[in-house]
Amino acid sequence: MNESATFRHTTVLLDEAVEGVLARPDGIYVDGTFGRGGHSRLLLSRLGPQGRLIAIDRDPEAVAAAAAIQDPRFSIVHSGFADMADELAALGVHQVDGVLLDLGVSSPQIDNPERGFSFRFEGPLDMRMDxxxxxxxxxxxxxxxxxxxxxxxxxxxxxxxxxxxxxxxxxxxxxxxxxxxxxxxxxxxxxxxxxxxxxxxxxxxxxxxxxxxxNGELEQLDQGLNAALRLLAPAGRLSVISFHSLEDRRVKQFIAEHSKAVFDRRAPFAEPAPLILNALGRIKPSAAEVAANPRARSAVLRVAERTDAPLKA
CATH class of the missing domain: 1.10.150.170 (Putative methyltransferase TM0872, insert domain)
Incomplete structure (x- = not known):
């Protein structure tokens, strides 16, 4: 049976996340959580002819689903987004214009009893994303x-x-x-x-x-956020959707940490180190989206933009 007909996925905060990450139409972008490609497809539709999208996913089923996208600007990598810097370097990419992360579990993973993610279905107690x-x-x-x-x-x-x-x-x-x-x-x-x-x-x-x-999700998130920051070009965007407080707290703290000038207490009269990120906003799903897709109710989107300040060595 066709998986897409069996396990449907409704992408949460689709337009908002893509609008948040899209800095330059002809830039290079990373969708670090391809899932079933909702964000990737919309992002591709808004990219210019010179644009490029590199998708990443740990789930072999997601990687297989990506084969349906026949676009020379698109490629998929079987990996976790924590390793995105190494994976992109292997493709000759060392800087990008945007990184999009849609954290948590996709609907096809939840709704497939054989994956064991949901207590609503009887299945093996697995829960591995890869x-x-x-x-x-x-x-x-x-x-x-x-x-x-x-x-x-x-x-x-x-x-x-x-x-x-x-x-x-x-x-x-x-x-x-x-x-x-x-x-x-x-x-x-x-x-x-x-x-x-x-x-x-x-x-x-x-x-x-x-x-x-x-799945080491929180460790993956910490590593992925740091990798994204190092990959982002000046004015590049970070767009992250979280679904529970542990994730959102980490994303919020990461952006806050890099969105303030740092003073060196050992040199009180020195200029503070410049901020690296500009926090652009926090967005929740509309009432209409939550009504149409109850799984969206806990989602939080945070967007930040990379400044031209140098990273610490």
Missing amino acids: TTRGESVADFLARAEEREIARVIRDYGEERFAGQIAKAVVARREAGTPLTRTDELRELVARAVKTREPGQDPATRTFQALRIHV
Whole structure:
């Protein structure tokens, strides 16, 4: 069956993210999270004949979907955006006019039971964005100590019952029935979590935390933001869509850190180091977009522009 007919994806903040990143129509751009190509296709439609778009994605299915784009200005790389500087250097590109990142999980990943991202479907407890490498959630829960499991669920899911959940995971494992399926984890969490937010499944925070951990999402984000900053040409744009507070906090702090003049306390009368980024704005989806696509409700877009100030060595 055609995947596109089975797992549909509605791109969040499509126009706003592309408008935010597009600095020069004939520039070179990076879509660091191709997904199913919503942002890439719109960006290509607005690029001039000399423009170039390099897309990146960790998911082999996303890379395969990119083959449908027949445009000489477009290319796709199977990698994580944390490695974008090295991947672009291999293509002979050392500076770009814009980097767009749409963080989180795409709808085709969530809606495919075989990927294990959602507690709404029964499937293997996987959650890897790149299915060709790395440790699945089932693998992690089968070998990690109780303290480590609790830390991951607490820190990445902000789950106050992390200790109880971790204890239950280890007890089940020691009984000879380790978790291997999404429905098993959901049922275990439902028994361990004593209170629930209205309208939220008790497994929501745990699934988010384990996904973030096995994919190293926050580390990828930190590395990707630094790589983007080094790649951006003067007046180049950074456009980032986040879907939960842990991501958005990092993006906000990164932009803020590089959007202020830095004073050297050892030389109080010296000129401050110039700012490297100009923060251009924060955008939330409209009420109409959220009504049409409920998954957009938590999205936040932040846009910043590179100045011509030199980076520190």
